[in-house]
Amino acid sequence: MSKLIITGGQPLHGKVKVSGAKNASLAILCGALLAEDEVVLDNVPDISDVRILLEIMGTMGVKVRWLGEETLSLRSPKNIEDEAPYELVKQLRASNLLLGPMLTRYGKASISLPGGCNIGIRPMDLHFKGLINLGAEMNLERGIIQGKTGRLTGSRVYLDFPSVGATENIIMAACLADGQTVIENAAKEPEIVDLANFLNALGAKVRGAGTDLIKIEGQHLLKGGRYTIIPDRIEAGTFMVAAAATRGKVILESVIPRHLEPLTAKLREANVEVEVSEDTICVNAANIEAKSIDIKTMPYPGFPTDMQSQMMAFLSTVPGTSIIVENIFENRFRVADEIKRMGANIKVEGRMAVIEGVASLQGAKVKASDLRAGAALVIAALMAKGETEIGDVHYIDRGYANLEPKLTSLGALIRRS
Template sequence: MKLLIEGGRRLQGRVRISGAKNSALVLIAASAISGGEVILDNVPKISDVLTQLEIVRAIGGRASWTGENTLCLDWSGPLEGELPYVHAKKLRASNLFLGALAARQKRVKIPLPGGCNIGSRPMDLHLKGFHLLGYQVSMKHGFIEARAGKIEGNRIYLDFPSVGATENIMMAAAGTPGITVIENAAREPEIVDLAGFLNAMGGRVRGAGTDVIKIEGVSEFRGARFSVIPDRIEAGTYLIAAGISGGEVTVENVITRHLQPVIAKLQDVGLDVAAGEDRITVRRRGDLLPTDVKTLPYPGFPTDLQSPMMALLSLARGTSIIVENVFENRFQVADELKRMGAKIRVKGQTAVIEGVERLYGTQVRATDLRAGAALLLAGLAAGGVTEILQAELIARGYEKVVEKLGALGAAVRVAGDESGEPGAKSV
């Protein structure tokens, strides 16, 4: 799929932020633990969520939409213990069924997961946690299999605060007898959301949001209704869009404290930021200023917004430096931005960006989800028309992005849609 962006329009207006992709995906998997009916509100209808639902149905669960963003999941029937490769290869979050199915039925076999090619994301910390809980774990022929041995709670230290490992261990430990303590746990808001959901289903989880999480295993779970938190990455993307287009945008339905590291960097580049409890307005009044960015686990600057920030800093008046500390292949977008006139030098995990006066529309290719978002942002500011190939990757994480940008005044359409109306076709 191709997107066409006619640049040079200042974005103005308000945009409502959808539910968080990275929370919805883990909650869908975790719902399998319930053994009953779960209703999730504020679930974004994005391609990654739809793929996760394919896995739900393939292993014996039932899923249906009962409202625009309300999802009903029924896990009352028997489940398969093995995930189909054809679905699992499509996204990284398929690996989250490892912890969920372990908690439910004590045996699970999953293919090594797929997803964006943004760098090495090994499963070693996940497997370490399962081994310490008493699971017999093996990895061969492209599959991971975990079988319950003499399982009991344990103290588990993570060498790196991996979000996925923290989530998988939390889910498995929720159904493991005894007390499990995860040290150096990830602190992301999505971890807190998972803890709240597990507790709503009858789990006993404390400390989420800190680096020490304590889980008391329980033997029974129940169905529940729960609402997914707003997507802080989508919100950050639209805030950056206001800056790169020279406009003024208000994001609504956000949790402002989740965006503090992003707000700080937007202020560093000279943007006006007015933050309330559930909405943030960004306004650009003058030139963009250079700044330095280091990606870190939460509460540091999120790696998922590094590529969009690179697009913004390409137009700053001076030299900026970005250090990527999470995924080694996050700089693939630099070559595509350079096709648009950006001046970027990459060495190892560091990118040096010399701001240019303007970018130019041309044909570029999205190499991953967040790279696609960055190219979309660059296209908003570029002179002429930008054509983004492999734009379907953007739909993995952004709900109705064409419509939302169109409502803010952008001229974005899917190639082949000749209606002439901004935001005329859904992505």
């Protein structure tokens, strides 16, 4: 297993280009199954999650070609192998997003319960509810999700929680259903909007994405097309926090600033300078006196759960008491024990973490427990005195493209062994 070795104490300085969004890419790749013709996607991040999903789709008969570093061609077959292989599915939570497209286009699907990061309970009940409402027969036996249907029929679906995955699955299933589907209490994340824009580019009729009420008019078929994926707001946020934590100055290029407004607001509250233009963000924390803050994670447009681990690392050396309340995933605080190994003073009580800022962190041997925990440990290592060795780097590789060269270009002392 590879490790990251980081020597801390170097403020980050320079410019960095943000890669395409992991979560948008995974949904859009699944959505490409709906197209009768070739789909070409630009700004696809070359990360392990994308590679695993492409391998799953390849075993099902999808023809996949990389046309360049970030450009991908997909052609879906007339008939598909409906069983996704367990050995691949268990590695990737987003494999559940194949259900909607497979059922609505091919009338059948068989997928093992998906894996991914162990950050808490992420049940499939809302996915099932939506697909059943559209007319699918869904069963779960011995860890295998099985679905079948004739042509789906539009329906009204109310989500008890604004689940991103369930919203995406229902949107995709509804694209080829008869009549109109209405999703109430839908997730509002930018990745939902990007998926809807992609599907509309193929001929779908999805309206209201980005609000809690989404309407889909079913079509008989979707054509091919070309589409550019949005930049990754969580990668951008991770570099913003890394700049703040190391008291550096970093300009992020190819970003959509409004997607980062919750994080920008919290960094400014912590006394970090953040300047925003049309497609760049400059974070300047040189010579600042950072202030303690409180954070509560919420569905978008609230503060993202995917950024709270990174903020925990930053706040661990901010004077005073900061509090983080995690309202989405109950296991997000597992990273606290690893940051504490580096000298942090963090107390976890249920879904609340109380962080007493210390003067500095010390390098140590630590392990990533999930993707964002890994990012948090990278930030902690960049701040710490001495050398830090981060194990289980495969979690980090799931969501960050070219992390080491990007950080090296900003002055970080980082290598993989």
